Amino acid sequence: MHQDSANAIRDRVRNLIGDIGEGIYEREETAAVALLSVLSGQSVFMYGPPGTAKSLIARRISCAFTDTEYFEHLMQRFSTPEDVFGPVSISELRQDRYARKTELYLPSADIAFLDEIWKSSPAILNTLLTIVNERKFRNGGVLEDVPLKALIAASNEFPPVGSGLEALYDRFIVRLKVSPVRDRANFERMVSTSRAADSVVSAHAFSTAEWKDMMTAAELVSVPTAVFDIVDRIKTAIDGYNGKMAPADRIYVSDRRWQKAFSVIRNAAYLDGRDEVAPADLLLLCHCLWSKECEIEITEKMVIAAVSETAMADRGASDSWKASFAEFEREVRGAMFHKRTVYESVPIGGAECIRCAGTVKDFYDQWDLTLYIPACRMYSGDPDPGIPFDDNGNPAKGFSFRVVSGPAEDPERMKVEIRKTYNDSGFDTEPVIKHRAGDVKEITERETRTFAAAAGRLMDEISGMIADAESRVVSLSAASGSIFTSGVKREAMLSAADCHIAGLRDDRARVDNIIDMVKARGNLRSTRGA
Structure with a gap:
């Protein structure tokens, strides 16, 4: 695409978005994405409570074309096919032919808006499926082409579960949640101005011929491998989420919706003046992947996380580095710092032992005594009594020992209780700590x-x-x-x-x-x- 032509299209679309969104506070993105969907030839569903400018946005979007045939209808339980597709032609019936007079009704429109779509009858909705999917309308015995560019639908509810409307709902590639104005300044501006005009006259509107040329040109927009990598991350995130959920709560995105969503993304790149899809264009998938209100935030987080990973270091290289650093850190700390508290010990009888010295009082006598306990008992935390050793490594008959944990403020300051087995006299001693866990070691x-x-x-x-x-x-x-x-x-x-x-x-x-x-x-x- 020539750069001057690309800039001209981008500026024209930008100005058109501004014209359509004028006075529609906090719905600028909704209007822009809805316009993109229509310019891409894809139908759009707006979900939100009554009075949130859904109808206004649809009417404004019809002004994006210079030669629009616009049709609008508020659906209800008692709506009939005649209300949407036109009345039966009496003149045709007189000639024993069944046909509808479709002029000024949906089959002759290129932009159509159906409000409260899910309140309609099955007869209407089943016919809509063929129109939206194939751009065909069976008028009596004739299958007629429909000039519909896109169907815009709105509702404050979703299709009832088990109603058989899943196929039609899946044709609405772009889904937009429309909410009331929240910002105080915007609210004050809204209530202080007159009602926004239903239609706008824009000098930047496109003709149908221009639209068809743009649709054809958008098909040539390339999709780089990096973009497909992001989509793969999104699909993986959805699969991971679904693996944790019950079947009724899983997020389902059909192959058709993925394919049509990429059509929207290609058109977004083309209308933005580019001949290649950029990673940030995939943020538009936030408006394509959800089917229920509870899925909106979930899928948006998945998309944003996947796109933002484009700026992240290669995952394999990053994981490898982290593993190398963790191993290196363990090695350094193992060489530089003591892993555990170690007590002063001496070899007795071929084993490392802790020296325990104290004074033993026995009736009218007392004497100094030095015994030894296995050093391993200081580290095992075994509270059971044991038999100490004398200087020669022989069991000290008539004595026992027990290791007791230190106080709460210093549990490593352990105590050894030496007791005579027949009268419980003896002494307590605290083994000398050689070094504590975390103390620095000498390195070469x-x-x-x-x-x-x-x-x-x-x-x-x-x-x-x-x-x-x-x-x-x-x-x-x-x-x-x-x-x-x-x-x-x-x-x-x-x-x-x-x-x-x-x-x-x-x-x-x-x-x-x-x-x-x-x-x-x-x-x-x-x-x-x-």
């Missing part, structure tokens, strides 16, 4: 060099991933200014990407901390050596 010069080199490699890798992610965010941001995407969704997407970069920076800070620790231990060793 070779270990210092090895750790510093490994940390340097990890630092180079994480710095490269950060630079790559920052570059991706710049590219994503530059390509996220679609005229059909709201600023709120763009900000949410870029915010998620920024959070990812912040996480990478935190990882880099952890490497920095280890480098500082290694350098500090190296300096300390050099000082001691001097």
